Amino acid sequence: MIEILTVGALTTVQDLGRxxxxxxxxxxxxxxxxxxxxxxxxxxxNERGSAAIEVQxxxxxxxxxxxxxxxxxxxxxxxxxxxxxxxxWSAHRVRAGQELAFSVPQAGGRWxxxxxxxxxxxxxxxxxxxxxRSTQLRGAFGGFEGRPLRRGDVLRSAASGAEFIASDIGxxxxxxxxxxxxxxxxxxxxxxxxxxxxxxSASCVGFWRNEWKVTPHxxxxxxxxxxxxxxxxAPMEMRSHGIVPGVVQVPPDGQPIVxxxxxxxxxxxxxxxxxxxxxxxxxxxxxxxxxxxFIETTWDEALAAQAxxxxxxxxxxRLVGLHRNSRGTA
Amino acid sequence: MMTEEPVFSLLGTSAGLFEAPGHLMTxxxxxxxxxxxxxxxxxxxxxxxxxxxxxxxxxxxxxxxxVDELEQRLLQAWREVSPLELGGRLIExxxxxxxxxxxxxxxxxxxxxxxxxxxxxxxxxxVYPVYALxxxxxxxYLGGMDARIATPRRKVPxxxxxxxxxxxxxxxxxxxxxxxxxxxxxxxxxxxxxFHPDRDPPVLLQHGDSIRFRVERIIR
Numbered sequence: 001m002i003e004i005l006t007v008g009a010l011t012t013v014q015d016l017g018r019x020x021x022x023x024x025x026x027x028x029x030x031x032x033x034x035x036x037x038x039x040x041x042x043x044x045x046n047e048r049g050s051a052a053i054e055v056q057x058x059x060x061x062x063x064x065x066x067x068x069x070x071x072x073x074x075x076x077x078x079x080x081x082x083x084x085x086x087x088x089w090s091a092h093r094v095r096a097g098q099e100l101a102f103s104v105p106q107a108g109g110r111w112x113x114x115x116x117x118x119x120x121x122x123x124x125x126x127x128x129x130x131x132x133r134s135t136q137l138r139g140a141f142g143g144f145e146g147r148p149l150r151r152g153d154v155l156r157s158a159a160s161g162a163e164f165i166a167s168d169i170g171x172x173x174x175x176x177x178x179x180x181x182x183x184x185x186x187x188x189x190x191x192x193x194x195x196x197x198x199x200x201s202a203s204c205v206g207f208w209r210n211e212w213k214v215t216p217h218x219x220x221x222x223x224x225x226x227x228x229x230x231x232x233x234a235p236m237e238m239r240s241h242g243i244v245p246g247v248v249q250v251p252p253d254g255q256p257i258v259x260x261x262x263x264x265x266x267x268x269x270x271x272x273x274x275x276x277x278x279x280x281x282x283x284x285x286x287x288x289x290x291x292x293x294f295i296e297t298t299w300d301e302a303l304a305a306q307a308x309x310x311x312x313x314x315x316x317x318r319l320v321g322l323h324r325n326s327r328g329t330a
Numbered sequence: 331m332m333t334e335e336p337v338f339s340l341l342g343t344s345a346g347l348f349e350a351p352g353h354l355m356t357x358x359x360x361x362x363x364x365x366x367x368x369x370x371x372x373x374x375x376x377x378x379x380x381x382x383x384x385x386x387x388x389x390x391x392x393x394x395x396x397v398d399e400l401e402q403r404l405l406q407a408w409r410e411v412s413p414l415e416l417g418g419r420l421i422e423x424x425x426x427x428x429x430x431x432x433x434x435x436x437x438x439x440x441x442x443x444x445x446x447x448x449x450x451x452x453x454x455x456x457v458y459p460v461y462a463l464x465x466x467x468x469x470x471y472l473g474g475m476d477a478r479i480a481t482p483r484r485k486v487p488x489x490x491x492x493x494x495x496x497x498x499x500x501x502x503x504x505x506x507x508x509x510x511x512x513x514x515x516x517x518x519x520x521x522x523x524x525f526h527p528d529r530d531p532p533v534l535l536q537h538g539d540s541i542r543f544r545v546e547r548i549i550r
Contacts, residue, residue, distance in 0.1 A: 019389075020378055021467075022380045022389060022464075024468065024531065025467050025507070026467045136467070138466045138508055138510050139466060139467040140508070141527040142527070191342055193340070193341065193342075239382065240383045240464060240465075241385045241387060242380045242382050244341050244389065246344065264465050265464055265465070266382060266471075271339075274340065275342060276343050277342055278343070299340070299343070302393075306343065
């Protein structure tokens with residue numbers, strides 16, 4: 001069990017999302033960086049999609065009330081256990097009473113990211129609601145009591161972790177193992193969407209050529225980007241339709257909004273492009289104030305990118321398994 | 331987008347969107363969309379076939395290898411489907427109109443030039459078919475509102491309107507299922523619970539069902 005000592009806004013329990021409830025108007029929610037969540041779980045020997053705590057505002061501090069284990073992945077938040085540095089992207093043993101602290105990820109770090117994940121043995125033990133443990137804020141269900149975490153909350157892990165054998169294995173974060181940058185900016189691959197051709201040709205060139213700033217109005221619902229406005233060639237009337245995380249909507253002011261994990265499952269703004277699922281974690285980790293660029297991709301390249309992520313996770317699982325076996329545990 | 335021919339487009343690698351042709355939102359087209367959803371839901375690569383307003387989103391279990399093949403299959407199915415009957419349930423919603431229950435009633439009065447009583451009368455007259463669910467858990471997109479009470483969405487969205495709020499946005503009306511932001515004009519309030527995650531199914535209404543509003547009270 002852990003007790004939350006210090007917590008900022010919108011720290012939530014997430015897994016890989018609630019799939020299959022769109023027909024009821026329920027969006028997916030889920031981790032903004034599913035690679036980090038899955039990797040943290042693999043380090044502990046959990047199922048990939050076990051629930052974890054997603055932290056996006058710092059500092060964040062918890063106290064462990066029992067002996068156990070944990071893993072920290074995602075942003076390099078200079079985690080410490082009782083004041084001593086903790087190797088990121090790695091799993092650790094912990095004793096009852098110890099305090100784990102995350103601090104603000106530094107801009108000069110080895111990889112730029114904004115969200116950190118605290119994974120626990122067996123996953124965070126909250127009830128499954130509509131086949132997921134992710135927090136659904138609109139409607140207030142799932143996760144921990146359907147709400148962000150508060151100081152004083154006590155969360156259980158599904159397994160004790162008492163038998164977990166510490167190892168010194170760490171994973172190289174995907175941002176370093178599979179970097180994607182253009183001109184010093186995080187790059188994100190996207191496919192043109194239905195209304196792409198109904199914007200001016202200058203906007204169709206500019207979207208891919210220009211930098212986009214991640215504005216402070218960027219959160220789990222959507223990333224509002226700022227840059228050279230995208231102009232419609234003619235006014236458009238849209239009918240409400242289903243949308244998914246990654247869709248780049250363009251409201252009348254021309255400043256794009258990328259739908260993120262808590263996005264509502266339907267919308268009516270023109271769609272310029274869609275970030276491919278394989279790169280949505282890169283955008284999900286882009287700090288406020290940073291700049292990103294979009295790269296136009298193809299269907300086949302997008303599927304290849306997805307396969308690359310899957311291969312990385314399979315290899316990470318294999319390495320962690322080998323290491324654990326060499327330490328004499330199953 | 332509204333076109334003369336049906337259109338299929340991608341929503342990245344996780345979904346695709348089929349849009350029926352036409353410029354007006356019509357019930358017969360929507361009934362064919364429901365039929366198409368039933369057909370596509372059985373396809374192996376489809377996780378969910380989700381009706382929108384005269385359109386259908388397919389979320390993928392696994393991205394199809396070949397998009398053109400899926401598109402052809404969808405267009406073929408669209409040519410073959412016949413409208414699904416509107417055979418669902420009819421739910422009556424008691425509504426308190428105006429006052430604190432409908433803080434934007436004055437804006438609808440101002441825009442339409444009608445009195446509160448006239449607006450309420452036009453609002454309760456039709457049986458509204460549930461075209462689709464979306465926006466937030468349990469929210470129903472309704473068809474059939476009288477064009478005389480159409481009122482543009484608000485320039486500045488309201489940060490939080492309560493669940494049960496009955497509102498008008500453009501030529502549509504709806505009832506919010508939980509507290510959240512909205513750009514629509516709230517004209518009344520209903521105590522109905524549209525969504526509960528522990529129920530099976532978790533929603534009160536599904537597409538093909540219908541709503542009728544009943545006056546509980548008018549605050550003038």
